[in-house]
Amino acid sequence: MLKYAAPLQKLVEELEKLPGIGPKSAQRLAFFLLSRPDDEVEALGEAVLALKSQISLCSRCHNYTTGELCPICEDPHRDASAICVVEQASDLMALERSGEYQGVYHVLGGALSPVADIKPSDLYVSDLLERVRQVEPREVILATSPTVEGDATAEYLRQLIAQLPEPPQVTRIALGLPVGGDLDYADQVTVARALRGRTRMEG
Amino acid sequence: MLKYAAPLQKLVEELEKLPGIGPKSAQRLAFFLLSRPDDEVEALGEAVLALKSQISLCSRCHNYTTGELCPICEDPHRDASAICVVEQASDLMALERSGEYQGVYHVLGGALSPVADIKPSDLYVSDLLERVRQVEPREVILATSPTVEGDATAEYLRQLIAQLPEPPQVTRIALGLPVGGDLDYADQVTVARALRGRTRMEG
Numbered sequence: 001m002l003k004y005a006a007p008l009q010k011l012v013e014e015l016e017k018l019p020g021i022g023p024k025s026a027q028r029l030a031f032f033l034l035s036r037p038d039d040e041v042e043a044l045g046e047a048v049l050a051l052k053s054q055i056s057l058c059s060r061c062h063n064y065t066t067g068e069l070c071p072i073c074e075d076p077h078r079d080a081s082a083i084c085v086v087e088q089a090s091d092l093m094a095l096e097r098s099g100e101y102q103g104v105y106h107v108l109g110g111a112l113s114p115v116a117d118i119k120p121s122d123l124y125v126s127d128l129l130e131r132v133r134q135v136e137p138r139e140v141i142l143a144t145s146p147t148v149e150g151d152a153t154a155e156y157l158r159q160l161i162a163q164l165p166e167p168p169q170v171t172r173i174a175l176g177l178p179v180g181g182d183l184d185y186a187d188q189v190t191v192a193r194a195l196r197g198r199t200r201m202e203g
Numbered sequence: 204m205l206k207y208a209a210p211l212q213k214l215v216e217e218l219e220k221l222p223g224i225g226p227k228s229a230q231r232l233a234f235f236l237l238s239r240p241d242d243e244v245e246a247l248g249e250a251v252l253a254l255k256s257q258i259s260l261c262s263r264c265h266n267y268t269t270g271e272l273c274p275i276c277e278d279p280h281r282d283a284s285a286i287c288v289v290e291q292a293s294d295l296m297a298l299e300r301s302g303e304y305q306g307v308y309h310v311l312g313g314a315l316s317p318v319a320d321i322k323p324s325d326l327y328v329s330d331l332l333e334r335v336r337q338v339e340p341r342e343v344i345l346a347t348s349p350t351v352e353g354d355a356t357a358e359y360l361r362q363l364i365a366q367l368p369e370p371p372q373v374t375r376i377a378l379g380l381p382v383g384g385d386l387d388y389a390d391q392v393t394v395a396r397a398l399r400g401r402t403r404m405e406g
Contacts (some may be wrong), residue, residue: 004267005257005268005269007254008254008267010253011251013250015247017247018232018236020228025223027293028222028223029221029222030254031291031293033251038255038256041252041255042252044217045248045251045254047210047216047217048244048248049249049252051210051211051214052236052244054208054210064237070208089234090230090234
């Protein structure tokens with residue numbers, strides 16, 4: 001129906017497949033790119049093409065990497081005696097942004113879900129157990145999301161790790177009110193968790 | 204500071220340059236692309252690269268095209284005796300989406316602006332006058348945006364066209380309340396324009 005030039009139409013269609021980008025945003029982005037200098041648009045196109053051809057999974061933690069190991073596993077300043085278990089590499093990046101964590105990671109590749117038929121064998125669970133057995137870390141931090149699936153995955157991993165010959169300490173990230181959040185607007189489950197997880201104030 | 208794999212970092216940086224896409228959206232899009240099949244990501248990359256190399260401006264109306272003329276100028280079913288003048292090709296697409304207009308277009312490439320130092324010589328103004336003189340259309344519809352710049356540009360064009368030997372009818376798109384909009388929420392200038400532009404109801 002629309003009379004776009006074919007390459008413009010094609011780009012709009014491809015952009016529409018991205019999450020959170022509807023027909024109008026896709027068109028706006030395509031017209032924006034048309035108005036930019038050639039080299040800027042080429043840089044974006046090349047970056048998209050390079051993505052899948054140059055990136056693979058870290059053989060140790062399954063984070064994204066261009067080499068055998070990811071930048072975090074390769075960094076000698078990171079504390080290898082703490083392993084933080086996350087569902088996705090994007091969760092790992094959220095933790096990195098906090099600047100709070102100096103240990104290493106293990107990316108599961110998802111969470112257990114009977115509904116979506118995701119079983120332990122679909123995730124990097126046996127890798128994790130093997131790694132914990134070999135490395136013998138001081139602590140394993142379970143940082144799967146505070147959802148039904150993430151909680152179930154954390155509990156499943158806790159049980160498996162507890163069965164190891166010399167199990168490390170297993171912890172779960174804290175649940176509570178988001179910083180800057182208003183108690184009045186928080187959902188009741190979060191408020192209940194925040195109360196249950198209350199800590200002593202020291203003066 | 205962040206430990207992205209280099210190609211991922213590069214893509215996030217390129218995506219952040221797009222309008223309406225902040226650091227978080229850029230990261231979300233990059234991780235989404237990583238999770239997609241190779242051919243889908245390649246299709247996006249190729250579409251971005253094809254954009255600037257394959258698209259140029261229509262020699263008649265300055266809409267985007269892959270050939271000498273744009274699909275609208277080439278379409279024999281369009282009414283060449285009505286020329287609708289818009290600021291940008293994206294405005295043209297907005298009018299096309301309405302399905303209301305069967306004439307042809309003229310893209311100015313912007314609006315006059317003393318602040319941004321955009322003069323008539325920076326726009327396709329002389330092209331428009333030459334085209335009107337040659338084609339002798341029945342009507343020229345001024346569909347520049349209802350902004351200070353767009354209104355000034357429309358008034359400027361109206362005066363120029365009126366000085367032609369056999370001037371066509373010159374019209375301006377209607378201003379008023381948006382369909383589905385609430386009178387109570389409309390700004391006072393829009394309400395004033397809607398009142399001034401009121402039309403007789405026929406029963």
